[in-house]
Amino acid sequence: MNRDTVNVFFLWLVLTALGEFVILGTDLFSYPIVGAEEGHVVDDAFFFLTALAVPVAAFVLSMLGYAFIRFRVSGPDEDGPPVKMHRSWAIFWLLWTTGLTLFVIVHPGITGILEIRHLGSGEPDLVVETEGSRWYWTINYPDGVTVKTFEEDAEMVLPVDSHVKFEVTSTDVLHAFWVPAFRMKVDAVPGLVTTISATTIGLGNYRDDPQYRLQCAELCGLLHNGMDVPVRVVSVAEFDAWLAEKAVTAA
Amino acid sequence: MSFISPFRFVIRALVFATIGFIIGSLLASLITGATGEPAEEPMLALGYAGALIGWLLGIGVWDVWAREWIGLQPRSLNAQSWHQYFRFSTDHKVIGTQYLVTFVVVLLLAGFLAMVLRVELAQPGIAFLSDQNYNTVMSLHGIMMIAVAVATIIGGFANFGVPLLIGADDVAFPRINALSYWIIPPVAILLLLTPLFGGFDTGWTAYPPLSTLGSSGTLLFLLAFLTFGLSSILGGLNFLATIVFLRAPGMGWSRMPIFVWSVFCAALISLTATQFVAAGLLMVMLDRVVGMGFFDSNRGGDALLFEHIFWFYSHPAVYIMILPAFGILLEVLSHFARKPVYAYRWVVASMFSIVLISFIVWAHHLYTSGMPDFLHIPFMVTTELISIPTGVIFLSALGIIWRGRLWLTTPMLFALAVVFNFLIGGITGIFLADVPTDIHLQDTYFVVAHFHYTIMGGEIFAIMAGIYYWYPKITGRMYNERQGRLHFWWMFISYNATFLPMFWTGVWGMNRRVADYTDNLADLNLIITGISFVMGASFLLFVYNMVSSSIRGPVAEANPWRARTLEWQTSSPPPEENFTTPPQVVGDPYDYGVPDSVHAVVSPSGGSSDGPAEGADRGA
Ligand SMILES: [Cu+2]
Ligand SMILES: [Cu+2]
Numbered sequence: 001m002n003r004d005t006v007n008v009f010f011l012w013l014v015l016t017a018l019g020e021f022v023i024l025g026t027d028l029f030s031y032p033i034v035g036a037e038e039g040h041v042v043d044d045a046f047f048f049l050t051a052l053a054v055p056v057a058a059f060v061l062s063m064l065g066y067a068f069i070r071f072r073v074s075g076p077d078e079d080g081p082p083v084k085m086h087r088s089w090a091i092f093w094l095l096w097t098t099g100l101t102l103f104v105i106v107h108p109g110i111t112g113i114l115e116i117r118h119l120g121s122g123e124p125d126l127v128v129e130t131e132g133s134r135w136y137w138t139i140n141y142p143d144g145v146t147v148k149t150f151e152e153d154a155e156m157v158l159p160v161d162s163h164v165k166f167e168v169t170s171t172d173v174l175h176a177f178w179v180p181a182f183r184m185k186v187d188a189v190p191g192l193v194t195t196i197s198a199t200t201i202g203l204g205n206y207r208d209d210p211q212y213r214l215q216c217a218e219l220c221g222l223l224h225n226g227m228d229v230p231v232r233v234v235s236v237a238e239f240d241a242w243l244a245e246k247a248v249t250a251a
Numbered sequence: 252m253s254f255i256s257p258f259r260f261v262i263r264a265l266v267f268a269t270i271g272f273i274i275g276s277l278l279a280s281l282i283t284g285a286t287g288e289p290a291e292e293p294m295l296a297l298g299y300a301g302a303l304i305g306w307l308l309g310i311g312v313w314d315v316w317a318r319e320w321i322g323l324q325p326r327s328l329n330a331q332s333w334h335q336y337f338r339f340s341t342d343h344k345v346i347g348t349q350y351l352v353t354f355v356v357v358l359l360l361a362g363f364l365a366m367v368l369r370v371e372l373a374q375p376g377i378a379f380l381s382d383q384n385y386n387t388v389m390s391l392h393g394i395m396m397i398a399v400a401v402a403t404i405i406g407g408f409a410n411f412g413v414p415l416l417i418g419a420d421d422v423a424f425p426r427i428n429a430l431s432y433w434i435i436p437p438v439a440i441l442l443l444l445t446p447l448f449g450g451f452d453t454g455w456t457a458y459p460p461l462s463t464l465g466s467s468g469t470l471l472f473l474l475a476f477l478t479f480g481l482s483s484i485l486g487g488l489n490f491l492a493t494i495v496f497l498r499a500p501g502m503g504w505s506r507m508p509i510f511v512w513s514v515f516c517a518a519l520i521s522l523t524a525t526q527f528v529a530a531g532l533l534m535v536m537l538d539r540v541v542g543m544g545f546f547d548s549n550r551g552g553d554a555l556l557f558e559h560i561f562w563f564y565s566h567p568a569v570y571i572m573i574l575p576a577f578g579i580l581l582e583v584l585s586h587f588a589r590k591p592v593y594a595y596r597w598v599v600a601s602m603f604s605i606v607l608i609s610f611i612v613w614a615h616h617l618y619t620s621g622m623p624d625f626l627h628i629p630f631m632v633t634t635e636l637i638s639i640p641t642g643v644i645f646l647s648a649l650g651i652i653w654r655g656r657l658w659l660t661t662p663m664l665f666a667l668a669v670v671f672n673f674l675i676g677g678i679t680g681i682f683l684a685d686v687p688t689d690i691h692l693q694d695t696y697f698v699v700a701h702f703h704y705t706i707m708g709g710e711i712f713a714i715m716a717g718i719y720y721w722y723p724k725i726t727g728r729m730y731n732e733r734q735g736r737l738h739f740w741w742m743f744i745s746y747n748a749t750f751l752p753m754f755w756t757g758v759w760g761m762n763r764r765v766a767d768y769t770d771n772l773a774d775l776n777l778i779i780t781g782i783s784f785v786m787g788a789s790f791l792l793f794v795y796n797m798v799s800s801s802i803r804g805p806v807a808e809a810n811p812w813r814a815r816t817l818e819w820q821t822s823s824p825p826p827e828e829n830f831t832t833p834p835q836v837v838g839d840p841y842d843y844g845v846p847d848s849v850h851a852v853v854s855p856s857g858g859s860s861d862g863p864a865e866g867a868d869r870g871a
Contacts, residue, residue, distance in 0.1 A: 004653075032759050032760060039691075041687055042687050042690060042691045045685060045687040045688050046682065046688050046758075049682055049685065049688065053678045053681070056678065057674055057675075057678060060670070060674050061671070061674070063649045063652075063653065064649070064670055064671060067652040067655070067657060068657065068659075068667060071652065071653075071654060071655055071657045072657045072658075072659055073656045073658055075658060076587075076656075076658055076812065076813040078589070078656050079589040079590070079656065079843040080588055080589045080590035080654060080656045080843060080844055081654060081844055082590070082591060082842060082843060082844035083591070083593070083650075083654075084591045084593065084594075085593050085594040085595075085597070085650060086650075089650075090594050090597060093642065093643070093646045094639070094642075097638065097639050097643075098639050101635050101636060101639055104635060104681060105631065105632055108687055108688075109628075109635070109686060109687070110628055110631075112685070112686065112687030112688075113631075113686050113687060115687075116687060116690070117624070168621075172460065173458075173459075173460045173461040173554075174460070174461065174554060176694060178694070180759075180760035183690065183691035184690060185619045185690050185691065185693060186619050186621060187619055187620045189548075189554050189555055189620070190549075191548020191552075191553070191554065192548070194621035210760065210769035210770065210771050211759075211760050213760075213769075215760075216762075217693070217694040217695070218458075219452070219453065219454050219456075219764045220461060221386070221452045221453075221461055221464070222382050222383055222386065222452060223382055224382075224386070225382065225385075225764075225766050225767045225768075226382075226767065
């Protein structure tokens with residue numbers, strides 16, 4: 001092995017260690033508050049991909065940076081070595097990129113999908129129908145309780161530690177149902193009911209953290225950016241009381 | 252009169268367009284008036300069709316082409332004067348330059364719109380743009396940049412460069428070539444008119460039902476997009492034929508410059524995929540204008556259908572953008588590292604793999620659209636497989652520069668930056684291809700950051716490399732190298748500082764296409780806005796260098812880079828027929844460091860000496 005190769009190898013090790021330290025040891029790569037079991041699956045996948053990306057990026061950057069500093073010349077007077085390729089290096093490259101790609105397809109790709117599906121299977125504790133219209137949401141709870149988000153102090157209230165299933169649709173154009181704290185998103189499509197689940201963990205309130213909001217995430221025209229509503233996750237007892245009170249008002 | 256005469260074809264075209272518009276809209280008012288009140292949108296649509304035909308006839312299709320159809324003698328509008336840039340010239344170098352200048356102007360305009368968006372986004376709340384205006388500016392920025400990304404390389408560099416690089420005297424279909432350019436100005440005019448017709452708020456993706464509602468600005472946008480697609484199809488057809496049939500004697504497929512390969516692959520996609528988006532847009536237009544209801548669920552239509560049709564084109568389309576950028580990248584790296592293109596055959600195979608796979612990944616844009624769940628895994632698999640051939644491009648780029656003789660001119664700096672930027676763009680693409688992470692990241696600023704890293708950091712940086720690299724060949728003058736390098740560092744640093752933080756705003760809950768956002772993201776957005784203005788200012792230096800050098804720059808030699816490919820073996824700028832005698836290709840284009848190797852025998856147009864041209868015999 002020649003000196004350049006050895007140098008780059010060590011540069012790669014140093015950069016990789018540095019990168020992994022930033023990810024593991026600093027809060028540069030921290031995530032927003034998580035309010036649903038599904039959110040942990042998403043964050044874990046994100047973390048895993050980031051950690052895996054570090055040695056790959058470090059390798060390209062080492063070669064790029066080293067070549068930039070070490071191999072510069074001031075003019076076109078001399079040619080480099082006429083190397084067209086190293087067969088074994090190219091095959092090695094193909095093998096590791098293929099291996100890594102297949103690996104991330106399986107994990108966190110397929111495993112993550114299955115995990116999220118598993119969390120969403122089974123009988124939900126609560127079904128909430130959410131209907132997007134320009135530019136508000138109509139949230140239908142059991143017992144005939146309806147919240148329209150253009151009303152004064154409208155909010156989407158949900159019980160904690162519950163498997164909530166959202167049935168989403170639209171009355172006009174495409175919208176999207178997104179609660180950043182849950183990391184869950186699905187489009188609201190006219191003529192179609194799409195579903196998404198969130199298994200809530202921990203109490204949460206928009207007033208404390210803006211990740212607790214139902215946000216329209218698909219461009220729907222004029223007031224798209226204002227099509228959001230606070231989300232509040234409360235204890236089951238509190239939720240039942242809230243629902244009962246609303247049901248009385250509705251009746 | 253002398254002031255008007257250079258523009259007389261443009262003026263004639265505008266007059267013909269007006270007549271065409273009147274005829275078309277009268278026809279539409281007759282048709283719609285027969286059963287009720289004459290309707291506005293059919294009149295606009297048919298009027299535009301008439302105007303487009305009038306415009307093309309007026310700009311020179313009549314003289315160069317249509318006279319033939321009625322038995323008259325056609326006449327060429329080519330001339331050795333700058334006047335020919337304002338009419339239907341069929342010289343590929345003129346057309347290439349028209350494309351480049353047009354799209355650099357569009358790039359600057361769309362960049363200016365981005366600055367307007369950034370001012371609005373500096374702080375939460377609505378600052379000065381109304382919601383409607385924000386959406387219009389955002390949508391215009393999007394579609395204009397998409398046009399720049401699709402057409403600058405394929406229309407500009409490929410037109411100027413491919414015939415020269417393969418030793419041909421022009422493209423296969425010069426008149427179709429001129430047609431594909433002159434279709435573009437009506438597109439620009441339509442887009443600039445949209446604000447007068449109420450703007451449009453659909454983004455460049457034009458999803459119905461939104462795009463079937465709203466003001467007539469949306470119709471103008473749809474017509475513009477459709478027309479632009481037509482130009483793209485014609486361009487693709489032309490380059491395939493040119494590359495297959497017009498290569499100089501001796502230029503076998505394995506001696507073809509890598510940029511030509513990349514254009515070939517991109518042209519394959521242009522020719523075969525663009526029809527889908529055109530059909531989709533036409534269906535939206537029929538929904539709007541005559542109420543057919545393809546995408547209206549109340550009448551048996553399906554809103555999701557459009558997303559499939561749209562991305563069936565628009566995912567491959569990103570490879571129309573990025574493949575030729577890879578071509579420029581490897582081309583520039585090879586010449587300025589003075590080493591062969593590493594793993595040349597693998598690179599070509601990878602480009603073809605990318606073309607093939609790009610057709611079966613489209614639904615990764617639909618993970619959260621409500622399409623059936625079982626489609627998630629297959630589309631995730633195909634999408635992530637693309638990273639394997641893309642990895643081969645990195646293998647080649649790093650292989651070229653490794654132990655090379657890196658001459659860090661402005662084009663070389665931009666090419667190296669493409670590797671850096673696309674590394675970030677490629678890796679973050681995995682997060683979006685991966686279903687679990689995409690469910691959160693879809694439609695957030697993470698996506699905005701990702702595609703600005705691939706399209707701007709990858710392709711626009713490659714376009715910059717190409718502009719500086721071929722500038723002396725195109726203009727016959729040398730740009731200012733010090734200003735060029737200053738532009739590079741200025742743009743490279745401010746670009747990264749602008750777009751890197753957007754990954755964070757996305758993860759932290761900022762959705763895209765909004766004028767307003769939650770307060771927790773205020774600081775980061777203020778920083779982004781501040782630095783984005785520093786980046787915007789770097790383009791002023793670029794424009795100054797380009798304009799002033801084209802007037803006062805030192806006269807360029809035939810081959811200032813001592814590069815081996817054919818375009819450098821003729822004068823700068825090349826004569827009308829490109830080479831005084833047809834070149835004879837006898838070896839590989841990239842054999843730097845190989846003793847006595849020769850790429851081609853060209854008799855120099857300067858007429859100073861015979862034998863292999865300068866640069867072709869280096870290493871002897
Ligand atoms: Cu909406
Ligand atoms: Cu895509």
